[in-house]
Amino acid sequence: MTPRLSLRGVSRRFGSVAALDHVSLDVPPGEFLALLGGSGSGKSTLLRVVAGFEAPDAGAVELDGADLLALPPHRRPVNMMFQSYALFPHMSVAANIAYGLKREGRPRAEIARRLEEAVAMLGLAGLESRRPHALSGGQRQRVALARALVKRPRLLLLDEPLGALDANLRERTGFELRAIQRESGAAFIMVTHDQAEALALADRVAVMDRGRLVQVAPPREVYDRPATRFVAEFLGAANILPGTRRPDGALDCPGAGCTIRAADPLPEGAEAIALRPERIRIGARPGENSATGTVEEAAFRGESSLLLIRLSGGALLRVSHAEEDGVPPPRGSRVRVNWDAASVVPLLG
Incomplete structure (x- = not known):
């Protein structure tokens, strides 16, 4: 099967710093990939290049064979969920979730149907009229996820999606996120610096260091057979x-x-x-x-x-x-x- 997302030789420099250094990566349909690395490793820059918020200096990014770099962010079949969740405080849960569909000019009946499906999938029934300030951290996270998934993206990008949750919520919400990913069928790419989170949730873990991918493999292989000294010291x-x-x-x-x-x-x-x-x-x-x-x-x-x-x-x-x-x-x-x-x-x- 042809990889859904394909990156070839992607590079991005900020002055003398190489944030991305000839990164090549394939993400097949339906995969949950974790980008793992420390601060400054390039993982968030890579996510922003795929989303369209950052232009690479070199390389190619394709989705199902189509050139993503030729499209502006709002025209890419890709959604991004930010660490802050970026919910509109003056809008209800329902309005936040449906916002993207309304901007696309979808028919009311379709918006209502997709909204109902998203609310059911994310366990938000009964919260549709609430504003973000009246929700718990876990509920806000699910609203942001519903807003991203309701547009049925082929690829969902998540920037530290569990980072704003307290320790008691992280594990439970992480497993919920994994179950939602399986149900939606979309490919997920999650940026995280939390090693346990990456190992628990991902189908594959891509470890980054100084703008390069140093190992990409299933969690057990990365843990048991680290490819380099850096991976061995960083992971576990x-x-x-x-x-x-x-x-x-x-x-x-x-x-x-x-x-x-x-x-x-x-x-x-x-x-x-x-x-x-x-x-x-x-x-x-x-x-x-x-x-x-x-x-x-x-x-x-x-x-x-x-x-x-x-x-x-x-x-x-x-x-x-x-x-x-x-x-x-x-x-x-x-x-x-x-x-x-x-x-x-x-x-x-």
Whole structure:
């Protein structure tokens, strides 16, 4: 199937800063894609280029084979939902949702039918006459989403859609957003800096750094097999252990005080490995890799405790100790840690 959205070599500079550096990306129909990155990574600029609010210096942007760059924002079959929601304060919920349809000159009967469908889909029945100030944060979010979806866009762009919600609402509203995306059938591109949000909601995660896409893959693959050191450190705060690759494909790691072996020989050029905190075990249980160290800090986190263990070679290891594994060792304890070769991820960049 031909990708619905296609970006090829898209670049955008602001003075000496490359906000987008030859970005190429395909988004197929019905996909939920999360653009993930820190401040200044280029994710919001990319969203604005697709929406038409920013003109690229180079590159092509197509939707179903049609040139999007030739169209002004209001003529693109694309809607954008802003972080602030941008609701009209003097209009009711119904008027806010129907605004775009009225601007297009749609017949009254069609507007009424689409409004009813949007209200039902977003769970806004009974709120049609309220003004935005009388709504909760979650309700305002759903009104903004209904206003975007009522026009039946082929592509919906969301700029930090859950950023204005408190922590208690974020998870529930996030799952509602995912369900709405599946029901609508539209492709969603969501900008976020929240790693857990991206992993939980997206079909694929596109990690950006300094204007470039450094990895685009399903959430589990991005988490378990980060392509670069940046992805490993940014997503889930993996342990990074540098060393020297041996001829047999193992890694001599002075900081860990041991030689580390992966499931397959490390590729040429690998000078470090990534290791997730939850993949490390404490105790004398068997494992292809092991090291010794001292517990420097311990922090209780509900279902687990985070331990900082100083290895014999000087490296500081973050270890997630599950409650089911018993009471974590106290500060000052001398411990042995071990991990399987399958948990070792080679890093090339």
